[in-house]
Amino acid sequence: MKRFRLSLMGLTLLLSVSGYAQTAITSTDTLAAQVMMGNFNPTAYAATTVIDDPAIISAGVQALVSSDSLHAYLDVLRSFQTRNTGSDTMSADRGIGAARRWVFSKFQQFSAENDNRLISSYLQFDQLICGMERHRNVFAVLPGADTSDKSVTIIEAHMDSRCAGLCDTGCIAEGMEDNGSGTALVLELARVMSRYTYKRTLVFVTTTSEEQGLNGATAFAKYADDNNIKIRGVLNNDVIGGVTCGHTSSPPSCPGFKDIDSTQVRLFSYGGFNSFHKGLCRYIKLEYKEMIRPTATVPMDITIMTAEDRTGRGGDHIPFRQKGFTAMRFTAANESGDANVSSGTYADRQHTSSDSLGIDTDMDGTLDEYYVDFNYLARNTVINANAAAMMAVGPRTPDFTLTSSLGNLNITLITETGYPAYRVGVRTTTNDWDTVYTVTGGPDFSIPVDNGNHIVSVASVDANGIESLFSKELQANVNGIDEVLAKKEQQPLQLMQNKPNPADEATMISVLVNGQVAYKRAYVSIKDMSGKEVKRMDISLNMGMNEIVYEHGYNATGQFVYTLVVDGAAVASKTMVFAN
Numbered sequence: 328m329k330r331f332r333l334s335l336m337g338l339t340l341l342l343s344v345s346g347y348a349q350t351a352i353t354s355t356d357t358l359a360a361q362v363m364m365g366n367f368n369p370t371a372y373a374a375t376t377v378i379d380d381p382a383i384i385s386a387g388v389q390a391l392v393s394s395d396s397l398h399a400y401l402d403v404l405r406s407f408q409t410r411n412t413g414s415d416t417m418s419a420d421r422g423i424g425a426a427r428r429w430v431f432s433k434f435q436q437f438s439a440e441n442d443n444r445l446i447s448s449y450l451q452f453d454q455l456i457c458g459m460e461r462h463r464n465v466f467a468v469l470p471g472a473d474t475s476d477k478s479v480t481i482i483e484a485h486m487d488s489r490c491a492g493l494c495d496t497g498c499i500a501e502g503m504e505d506n507g508s509g510t511a512l513v514l515e516l517a518r519v520m521s522r523y524t525y526k527r528t529l530v531f532v533t534t535t536s537e538e539q540g541l542n543g544a545t546a547f548a549k550y551a552d553d554n555n556i557k558i559r560g561v562l563n564n565d566v567i568g569g570v571t572c573g574h575t576s577s578p579p580s581c582p583g584f585k586d587i588d589s590t591q592v593r594l595f596s597y598g599g600f601n602s603f604h605k606g607l608c609r610y611i612k613l614e615y616k617e618m619i620r621p622t623a624t625v626p627m628d629i630t631i632m633t634a635e636d637r638t639g640r641g642g643d644h645i646p647f648r649q650k651g652f653t654a655m656r657f658t659a660a661n662e663s664g665d666a667n668v669s670s671g672t673y674a675d676r677q678h679t680s681s682d683s684l685g686i687d688t689d690m691d692g693t694l695d696e697y698y699v700d701f702n703y704l705a706r707n708t709v710i711n712a713n714a715a716a717m718m719a720v721g722p723r724t725p726d727f728t729l730t731s732s733l734g735n736l737n738i739t740l741i742t743e744t745g746y747p748a749y750r751v752g753v754r755t756t757t758n759d760w761d762t763v764y765t766v767t768g769g770p771d772f773s774i775p776v777d778n779g780n781h782i783v784s785v786a787s788v789d790a791n792g793i794e795s796l797f798s799k800e801l802q803a804n805v806n807g808i809d810e811v812l813a814k815k816e817q818q819p820l821q822l823m824q825n826k827p828n829p830a831d832e833a834t835m836i837s838v839l840v841n842g843q844v845a846y847k848r849a850y851v852s853i854k855d856m857s858g859k860e861v862k863r864m865d866i867s868l869n870m871g872m873n874e875i876v877y878e879h880g881y882n883a884t885g886q887f888v889y890t891l892v893v894d895g896a897a898v899a900s901k902t903m904v905f906a907n
């Protein structure tokens with residue numbers, strides 16, 4: 328991952344390694360491009376044996392994703408010594424050129440094994456990065472069986488690697504955790520998922536030049552936007568195979584040096600209330616929890632993070648989100664380092680030559696202690712596969728209206744009213760749902776809930792029992808009998824309880840605006856319990872929900888008070904807790 332928050336010197340350095348202009352973005356295979364745009368005849372790509380039952384696909388990917396396959400891909404990836412964006416493109420066995428040709432050849436191999444249904448291509452673009460003009464992402468397209476909504480689901484990872492020097496093409500940069508792990512995951516999914524038939528098109532992507540500024544993903548997102556490719560969602564995988572904490576790690580992260588966590592994965596995404604990115608994270612978790620976890624040998628915990636990425640860091644999901652596409656990032660719970668290689672005291676593996684597959688402790692010539700946990704990587708691969716498959720086979724998302732009455736949320740569907748069932752996700756204090764209700768009939772549903780503010784979204788469920796992606800979110804206050812009788816006048820400004828609370832490192836502070844507010848300046852002031860202001864953040868007061876993310880930093884605990892101040896007057900205060 329690239330570090331954001333660059334010093335002025337860092338910024339100058341970054342500008343000198345990559346010019347901003349990207350030109351001549353093109354798919355080297357026209358067919359691959361046309362399929363992504365939805366211009367194709369699905370019967371031309373039909374499998375000899377069609378397997379499209381979601382339960383069979385889910386069980387199939389769980390059984391077929393192999394830690395040995397993942398290990399084998401990583402062994403080949405490290406043999407290229409470096410995958411720096413500016414490294415050799417001519418050599419047959421060293422550098423980014425050899426690596427991307429090998430990834431391309433694997434996609435072709437998996438296609439040959441599956442009725443030639445997978446179309447491999449490069450997404451080529453021109454941009455001056457590390458002294459090199461032309462760059463290539465590698466991708467493969469698995470055409471869907473139904474072109475009615477033309478949407479595509481992308482599973483991606485950056486394949487480029489680095490050591491301390493951003494453009495050092497001479498150093499050994501095997502980049503195993505960052506991001507051989509994600510590259511292997513994408514390859515394994517192309518292999519396993521190509522056996523099955525999905526309604527919608529799947530695209531497997533490995534990008535270049537993430538490390539110099541998310542350049543490969545930026546080119547892909549721009550290409551999709553320019554060509555009206557309807558991206559349903561992007562699952563970005565970056566640093567997804569390691570399980571051990573380094574000395575440093577970008578917050579929120581590791582509990583401490585050498586801590587091991589092989590049963591948790593973090594999902595990062597942008598936004599809070601009504602964020603489709605967070606909605607996608609909740610969907611990924613729900614599909615795993617209900618379809619895979621009950622029968623998993625080692626069940627995984629999925630944590631939906633508040634921030635778009637670790638503090639000061641970024642990844643390939645961001646350019647897609649910036650172009651308006653729904654996108655999120657998978658990252659291991661524990662990381663070896665915060666990549667601050669210039670600090671002088673940096674002793675971790677990330678962004679150094681030490682980001683290798685492991686060590687040979689007894690010096691017998693073979694690795695015997697691994698930095699990548701292949702079983703952990705396989706479990707994360709299955710989570711991706713199951714979510715992407717359900718996104719590609721599921722029904723259409725409904726729209727709805729929401730009101731409240733005494734003790735109830737009242738939902739009315741306004742589109743997609745013909746499905747056999749619906750799921751209603753209700754959340755209150757965290758990034759995740761408290762409860763996901765299953766309802767039938769409709770289009771009107773009432774759900775009894777406790778008093779308080781509830782945030783609601785809705786999904787369709789088809790005859791196979793598979794959910795669509797969830798709708799937009801709406802919020803409603805459910806009041807008890809006293810409040811209803813008192814007919815309390817609605818406040819024009821409501822300072823909401825922060826989410827999540829308690830928080831680990833970052834939290835979302837929201838103000839609900841119920842009517843037009845005239846103001847010059849509004850901000851949220853955060854004070855510790857001694858009354859000392861630790862932060863002041865401006866907030867807009869537009870109709871509806873207005874949000875700001877407060878990053879408190881890791882390893883600082885305690886209680887704080889936040890106050891909404893409008894034109895110098897304190898409007899309301901609430902207490903929040905940081906627990907890590």
Ligand SMILES: [Zn+2]
Binds near residue numbers: 328329485505565
């Ligand atoms: Zn990375």
